[in-house]
Amino acid sequence: METGKEIASTLRTHVTRPVTFMHICGTHEASIARTGIRTLLPPALKIVMGPGCPVCITPQGEIDAALELADRDVILATYGDLLRVPGTAGSLESTPGEVRVVQGIHKAVDLARKTEKEVVFISVGFETTAPTVAAMLLTDPPENFSILSYHRLVPPAMGWLLTQGEAHLDGFILPGHVCTITGYKDYEQFPVPQVVAGFEPEDILLALLMLARQIEKDEHRVENAYPRAVNREGNQKALAVMYQVFEPCDVEWRGFPVIPGSGLRLKEEFSCYDAVRKFGITVRHVKKHSACICDRVLRGVADPTDCRMFGKACTPRTPVGPCMVSHEGACKIWHQYKVKKVI
Amino acid sequence: MCIAVPAEVIEIKDGNIGLVDYGDLRQEVRLDLVDVQVGEFVLVHVGFAIQKLSREEGLETRELFKQVYAAMEE
Numbered sequence: 001m002e003t004g005k006e007i008a009s010t011l012r013t014h015v016t017r018p019v020t021f022m023h024i025c026g027t028h029e030a031s032i033a034r035t036g037i038r039t040l041l042p043p044a045l046k047i048v049m050g051p052g053c054p055v056c057i058t059p060q061g062e063i064d065a066a067l068e069l070a071d072r073d074v075i076l077a078t079y080g081d082l083l084r085v086p087g088t089a090g091s092l093e094s095t096p097g098e099v100r101v102v103q104g105i106h107k108a109v110d111l112a113r114k115t116e117k118e119v120v121f122i123s124v125g126f127e128t129t130a131p132t133v134a135a136m137l138l139t140d141p142p143e144n145f146s147i148l149s150y151h152r153l154v155p156p157a158m159g160w161l162l163t164q165g166e167a168h169l170d171g172f173i174l175p176g177h178v179c180t181i182t183g184y185k186d187y188e189q190f191p192v193p194q195v196v197a198g199f200e201p202e203d204i205l206l207a208l209l210m211l212a213r214q215i216e217k218d219e220h221r222v223e224n225a226y227p228r229a230v231n232r233e234g235n236q237k238a239l240a241v242m243y244q245v246f247e248p249c250d251v252e253w254r255g256f257p258v259i260p261g262s263g264l265r266l267k268e269e270f271s272c273y274d275a276v277r278k279f280g281i282t283v284r285h286v287k288k289h290s291a292c293i294c295d296r297v298l299r300g301v302a303d304p305t306d307c308r309m310f311g312k313a314c315t316p317r318t319p320v321g322p323c324m325v326s327h328e329g330a331c332k333i334w335h336q337y338k339v340k341k342v343i
Numbered sequence: 344m345c346i347a348v349p350a351e352v353i354e355i356k357d358g359n360i361g362l363v364d365y366g367d368l369r370q371e372v373r374l375d376l377v378d379v380q381v382g383e384f385v386l387v388h389v390g391f392a393i394q395k396l397s398r399e400e401g402l403e404t405r406e407l408f409k410q411v412y413a414a415m416e417e
Binding site for chain 2 (some may be wrong): 005079105106107125128129131180230241309
């Protein structure tokens with residue numbers, strides 16, 4: 001990046017004390033790692049990753065529940081990212097059951113229309129993705145179609161991170177495409193500097209500069225550095241569709257306890273599409289692998305390279321934890337771009 | 344996971360389906376979540392248009408970038 005040095009020096013004039021900013025989006029981490037943005041930053045400015053990868057924050061008990069369904073002669077359909085996430089006994093990739101990778105839920109519904117078998121869509125994702133699922137459930141999918149609703153909402157997790165204070169966060173880079181749907185009105189409840197960012201390196205640098213200026217002036221508000229896609233109110237049509245079908249529920253995140261109101265379950269009138277009910281399965285709490293620190297990476301208190309297994313026992317080919325699996329997982333991204341710890 | 348790509352709506356078909364153009368690739372996407380017309384730009388995520396992109400908003404971002412670069416020259 002030709003202007004890298006100039007950006008770094010400008011940021012340096014605005015960063016006068018140690019600050020830590022968190023992003024909550026795997027796509028942001030991919031962009032930051034790919035372009036080496038961390039190497040341009042003043043040493044006092046640290047960017048940490050939060051729980052921004054839907055696959056990574058899906059707890060092992062939910063993966064195990066999906067694997068249980070794979071043994072029951074159903075077709076599981078989901079996004080490719082989820083395939084290699086280790087459950088207690090194998091992964092969706094290693095199960096002898098039938099697993100299909102689809103672009104989105106509409107393709108899984110197409111599949112259900114062409115077969116007599118049960119088709120279960122493993123439905124992960126934040127507010128960006130949940131409305132697409134709701135929209136399809138409103139199109140009257142066939143009886144042999146159902147979903148495992150593993151959706152999560154971002155603001156409750158942010159609230160949890162801020163109240164427990166473990167990561168000492170001075171500001172947030174808000175996820176651009178989550179906010180495309182939700183707007184950023186809901187984030188104004190948090191008394192901390194926040195900037196909605198897009199995904200080009202310039203978008204992210206702009207967001208960092210806006211955050212640094214808020215800190216400098218001792219202000220906190222939500223600013224929008226991604227106005228070409230995001231407005232304060234969000235996509236009202238998509239939100240209405242989402243809440244027509246889903247309602248918030250209390251749910252565990254990997255690395256987090258149960259966070260009130262942070263999940264989405266199907267409303268009663270759509271319960272015929274709820275695979276948990278339909279097949280009578282239970283989602284259990286599973287204790288984490290002893291040496292894996294994905295939980296601490298997801299809470300922004302550890303870097304991937306802090307893990308003893310990083311690049312050794314745990315690699316993209318042989319992932320131990322979910323952050324080494326997904327294209328949006330911090331460990332896989334750091335492994336791919338050979339990110340060294342910036343001290 | 345939350346990757347979304349801008350595309351131009353080329354044709355609107357029955358059943359909330361639209362043909363969009365990404366530049367080098369054309370694809371059918373679902374239009375359930377937006378009200379769009381042919382010729383408008385949308386952001387596409389997991390096969391669904393999730394928001395319209397307006398020319399004005401694009402220009403506004405460009406203006407913000409200009410301010411960043413101006414700040415860097417201070």
